[in-house]
Amino acid sequence: MKKLSTLKIAQWVNGTCQEEAFVDGIKVDTRFIEPNDLFVCLVGERVDGHDFAQQAIDNGATALIVSSKLDVDVPQIIVADTLEALRMLGRSYRDTLNAFFIGITGSNGKTSTKDILKSLFSRLGTTVATYKNQNTEIGTYLNLFRMDEDTQYGIFEMGLDYEDDVALMASVVKPNAAIVTSLAPAHMQNFNNIEHIAKEKFKIFDHVQNEDLAFYQGDFEIYRELAGPRFHTFGYEDSNELVVSDVESSNRGISFKVNNQDYTCNLIGGHQASNCAGVIGLAQKIGISEDAIQNGLNQVALTGLRTELVTKFESLVLLDAYKSNPVSAKYALELLSEYQYEGDRIAVLSDMVELGSQSEQAHKEVLDEILKYPNIVKVMTLGPEFEMVINKYGYDKERFINDSTYESFEKRVKPYYHQHVMILIKGSRSYQLERLMKEDK
Structure with missing residues (x-):
C-alpha cells in the first residue's frame, strides 16, 4: 500500500483527526496487524472492533478509525460509521x-x-x-x-x-x-x-x-x-x-x-x-x-481447497471443499470418475446450503449424477437435505449413506484414507469439510 497520512484519510472519509501519523497498511482483524497499520474498528452483529483497539495497537497499529473517541494513545480518525468510512476510503484509494x-x-x-x-x-x-x-x-x-x-x-x-x-x-x-x-x-x-x-x-x-x-x-x-x-x-x-x-x-x-x-x-x-x-x-x-x-x-496455481489432489495415507483425495452447488458438484463428480486411477472412487459430500425452494431438486440432481458413474462405489453424505432425498427417492442405502452429525460422518470417512481409493471431498463452505483432512490428535 502507498504510505498515507491520517489527515488525508480523514479528509477522504469525512472524519475528524487531531493528530497526524503515516500508515502503509489497513486491517480489520487484529490477527493480521503489522507495524504502521491503520486498524478500522468495524462493528458486526457479534463483535465490535472497538473492543480490540488496544490489542491492535499492541500488535503494531499506529492509528485507528473509530465511531467514538477511545482512551488510547494513537491518532484516531472519528467517523459516523466505520464501515461506510472503509467504503469511502476504498473508493478514494482506488482513484490514486x-x-x-x-x-x-x-x-x-x-x-x-x-x-x-x-x-x-x-x-x-x-x-x-x-x-x-x-x-x-x-x-x-x-x-x-x-x-x-x-x-x-x-x-x-x-x-x-x-x-x-x-x-x-x-x-x-x-x-x-x-x-x-x-x-x-x-x-x-x-x-x-x-x-x-x-x-x-x-x-x-x-x-x-x-x-x-x-x-x-x-x-x-x-x-x-x-x-x-x-x-x-x-x-x-x-x-x-x-x-x-x-x-x-x-x-x-x-x-x-x-x-x-x-x-x-x-x-x-x-x-x-x-x-x-x-x-x-x-x-x-x-x-x-x-x-x-x-x-x-500451462503454469496455473489454484487457490487452496479447489480441486487439490492430496495423497492421504493410502488414498488419493480430490479436495474441493470451498463451496458447493449443483453445477460445481457435477463438475467435481465427473472429474472423480474420469481421473485415471486404478482403484475405486468414493464421493464425500455435504449438503448444499441456501438453495431455498430448489434444494430438494438440486440434491436429487447430484445423486442422480452419481448414478451415471458406476466406479463411484460409495457415497457418504452429511446433512438433512441429502438424508431426506436419499430416503424419499429410495437410493441404494448400501451405496448412499448419510450421517446427521459431523462426528459420525468423520468416523465413517477417515478409515477410507487407509485404503487404495480415490476420494472426492466436496461441500458448502459452512460445513468446512477440509476438517476431514486434519490429523487425529
Whole structure:
C-alpha cells in the first residue's frame, strides 16, 4: 500500500483527526496487524472492533478509525460509521492507482479464472495484486489496499450473497475489464429466482470502463437475454464469439480449442476450458501474445481447497471443499470418475446450503449424477437435505449413506484414507469439510 497520512484519510472519509501519523497498511482483524497499520474498528452483529483497539495497537497499529473517541494513545480518525468510512476510503484509494483492474463474478469458476489471469500476467514480468478468495465487500477493500504504485494489474473476485453485492464492489473497483462466468442457483433464499441472480451478476457491466473488454459465458440463455448485442461471449455453443471445442482431459491437465486454435492448460477437469476461454478472449483483446497466453495457461496455481489432489495415507483425495452447488458438484463428480486411477472412487459430500425452494431438486440432481458413474462405489453424505432425498427417492442405502452429525460422518470417512481409493471431498463452505483432512490428535 502507498504510505498515507491520517489527515488525508480523514479528509477522504469525512472524519475528524487531531493528530497526524503515516500508515502503509489497513486491517480489520487484529490477527493480521503489522507495524504502521491503520486498524478500522468495524462493528458486526457479534463483535465490535472497538473492543480490540488496544490489542491492535499492541500488535503494531499506529492509528485507528473509530465511531467514538477511545482512551488510547494513537491518532484516531472519528467517523459516523466505520464501515461506510472503509467504503469511502476504498473508493478514494482506488482513484490514486494506475493499475489495470479486472472484475470477475459468476456462480462457478471465479477463482479459477482469477488464478489463470494471475498466472498469465505474472509471467509477463508484471506486478499482480490478488489475494486468496476475498470476494466480499470488505475483502475487496483489503485487496485494494494491498496495491501500490508498482502494481500493474488488480484482479478482483466479486461474490454474490445479497442483492447489490456485485454492484457495490464493482462501483468501488471500477474495473477496466470484466468476466462473468457460469450461472447456478446459490444463496437462493436471498433472491427471487435464477433470473434475479443473473441480473445481479450482470450489474458488474454497469461499472466496467470499457465494454469492449466485457466477456460472459454465453451458453446461458438468461445471460444472452440480459446482454442483447453487447459484450463478448465464450462457451461451448457454436453461437458464441469464442467457441470451445475438442476438450480432452487427463491427469496432466486439459487440451482444447478456442475458435479452432489449440490450447493446453495444467488444470484438471474439462470444465476449466470454459474459464480459460474467457481469459483467452480478454488477453487477446488487450494485446497479449499467443505465446504468453499459452505459457500462462500451462503454469496455473489454484487457490487452496479447489480441486487439490492430496495423497492421504493410502488414498488419493480430490479436495474441493470451498463451496458447493449443483453445477460445481457435477463438475467435481465427473472429474472423480474420469481421473485415471486404478482403484475405486468414493464421493464425500455435504449438503448444499441456501438453495431455498430448489434444494430438494438440486440434491436429487447430484445423486442422480452419481448414478451415471458406476466406479463411484460409495457415497457418504452429511446433512438433512441429502438424508431426506436419499430416503424419499429410495437410493441404494448400501451405496448412499448419510450421517446427521459431523462426528459420525468423520468416523465413517477417515478409515477410507487407509485404503487404495480415490476420494472426492466436496461441500458448502459452512460445513468446512477440509476438517476431514486434519490429523487425529
